[in-house]
Amino acid sequence: MTGGFETIGTVKSVQMEYDVEKQWGSWNPTFDMFLTIDYNDGQDWDKQMTIYGNVKKDMPVTDGKSWGAGFKIRTFFEAVLNKKNLLMNDDYTIPEAWLDDVIGKQFMVCSYKTNKLKKTGKPFWNTYQIVAPAGSPAGTLKNKVIKDVQDGWIKDAAEEDSSNSTPSTPPVVTTATVDTSFDI
Secondary structure, three states: OOOOEEEEEEEEEEEEEEEEEOOEOOEOOEEEEEEEEEEEOOOOOOEEEEEEEOOOOOOOOOOHHHHHHHHHHHHHHHHHHOOOOOOOOOOOOOOHHHHHHOOOOEEEEEEEEEEEEOOOOOEEEEEOOOOEEOOOOOOHHHHHHHHHHHOOOOOOEOOOOOOOOOOOOOOOOOOOOOOOOOOO
């Protein structure tokens, strides 16, 4: 497993939904937060990713652990807005201003091959739900994907044949004020 392919995406639009019920095959989960992000990573077409999770409403929003599995949403906003320790509103929602503030800003995103194959025999790709600041060093998310596969958090990653792997280098982004010391 090479860890995936990192790119720098520019946020085109975001949509936040709360208390969302999804139907994915036989799985019918409900999420406290469901964030849909449209972005472009230099291709001729825009891409879309979703980040979702449940928060711990039994904890005060001033406690960082109150984000629960929604920490991935917090990580997105911290990476794109270049801020740390963002807090939810008292009603466990995010401030509306964040949705406007991320438009046009950049972030690092990583896609990885899955063990599911298309009819053509080529693998499907998934987008890793954890992102990083655009100025992060190359390999930041690849290494996180590899660790999450090894730790059992990602179960659908493809075992990759090393003879078919090609190194990839994300585009260089020059941002003088990017804080890349985020805990991801």
